[in-house]
Amino acid sequence: MKKFLSLTLLALPSFAMADDYAIGDLTIMNPIAYETTATAMSGAGYMTVTNNGDMADRIVRAEADFPRVMLHESTIADGVATMTHLEGVEIPAGATVAFEPGGKHVMFMGLDGDPFEIGEEINVKLVFEKAGELDVVFKVEARNQEAANAEDHSGH
Numbered sequence: 001m002k003k004f005l006s007l008t009l010l011a012l013p014s015f016a017m018a019d020d021y022a023i024g025d026l027t028i029m030n031p032i033a034y035e036t037t038a039t040a041m042s043g044a045g046y047m048t049v050t051n052n053g054d055m056a057d058r059i060v061r062a063e064a065d066f067p068r069v070m071l072h073e074s075t076i077a078d079g080v081a082t083m084t085h086l087e088g089v090e091i092p093a094g095a096t097v098a099f100e101p102g103g104k105h106v107m108f109m110g111l112d113g114d115p116f117e118i119g120e121e122i123n124v125k126l127v128f129e130k131a132g133e134l135d136v137v138f139k140v141e142a143r144n145q146e147a148a149n150a151e152d153h154s155g156h
Contacts, residue, residue: 021134026091026131028136029049031139032141034141034143035141036111040111040115042109042110045105045106045108047136048098049091049096051091051094054093056093061088065123066109067109069106071104074102076102119139120139120140124138
């Protein structure tokens with residue numbers, strides 16, 4: 001029993017990191033998207049990007065099999081929520097940038113009756129200015145209430 005437990009514990013760290021990707025000095029962690037309603041025209045993807053290097057890099061675009069994929073940022077000013085297209089997202093040296101509900105995110109537009117469903121996987125190519133291209137998989141998860149309140153893309 002002890003031997004089995006030890007082997008199980010050894011396997012845990014690699015399993016826990018299964019949703020992490022790396023290219024150069026960049027690590028992309030936990031790329032996810034939340035389920036959408038059946039009538040949603042768009043959905044959003046989230047992740048955390050850490051730059052372990054000593055030079056900044058920049059995500060210049062995301063590519064996926066949708067009519068339009070863009071980098072966006074949601075903000076609230078004077079009680080009005082807006083979503084802005086970003087030409088790129090700077091990842092400073094030694095820093096972590098979060099793509100999260102209510103903030104930066106990857107916007108997938110043109111779902112046209114094909115909603116994101118729990119368990120689905122979305123193949124995305126992230127293009128970095130210096131590090132190059134990296135294929136990642138955004139896993140679709142159930143939307144928790146906090147995420148639902150922070151960002152609702154059902155009308156986009």
